[in-house]
Amino acid sequence: MHELSIAASIVDAVAETAAAYPGARVKEVRLRVGALASVVEDSLQFCWEITTEGTDLAGSKLAVRKLPVVMHCAACGVDSELEGVQSFRCPRCGGPAADLRQGRELEIEAIELEEAEEAASEPGGRPVSERAACARS
Numbered sequence: 001m002h003e004l005s006i007a008a009s010i011v012d013a014v015a016e017t018a019a020a021y022p023g024a025r026v027k028e029v030r031l032r033v034g035a036l037a038s039v040v041e042d043s044l045q046f047c048w049e050i051t052t053e054g055t056d057l058a059g060s061k062l063a064v065r066k067l068p069v070v071m072h073c074a075a076c077g078v079d080s081e082l083e084g085v086q087s088f089r090c091p092r093c094g095g096p097a098a099d100l101r102q103g104r105e106l107e108i109e110a111i112e113l114e115e116a117e118e119a120a121s122e123p124g125g126r127p128v129s130e131r132a133a134c135a136r137s
């Protein structure tokens with residue numbers, strides 16, 4: 001399955017980035033996927049769950065942002081969004097869409113990390129002293 005290898009490579013890239021933030025948990029991964037990237041979102045979501053299962057990324061959300069195909073028409077001198085991927089023609093003049101500017105993307109737009117709970121619950125960074133811990137018991 002095509003989407004399985006995509007999910008695996010995203011997991012690799014995200015894990016590499018997250019490694020720079022020890023203790024942080026990956027909450028959401030945002031993807032930009034062009035209409036021509038031939039990625040089936042449902043399938044990718046399914047593969048994401050399988051691939052992240054049992055890893056540090058388990059339970060993280062994969063948010064897919066779809067990008068329409070954008071072509072640049074030399075005759076009109078403008079960039080236009082194409083309605084679908086069936087017709088590669090300039091919506092203004094009907095000229096051929098030889099210069100595609102967007103639509104093949106498959107990239108990570110952002111990774112949302114959640115701070116480690118331990119760090120968040122100690123705003124002052126004040127360590128619990130051993131003496132206090134002993135006095136309580």
Ligand SMILES: [Zn+2]
Pocket residue numbers: 073074075076077090091092093094095
């Ligand atoms: Zn045109």
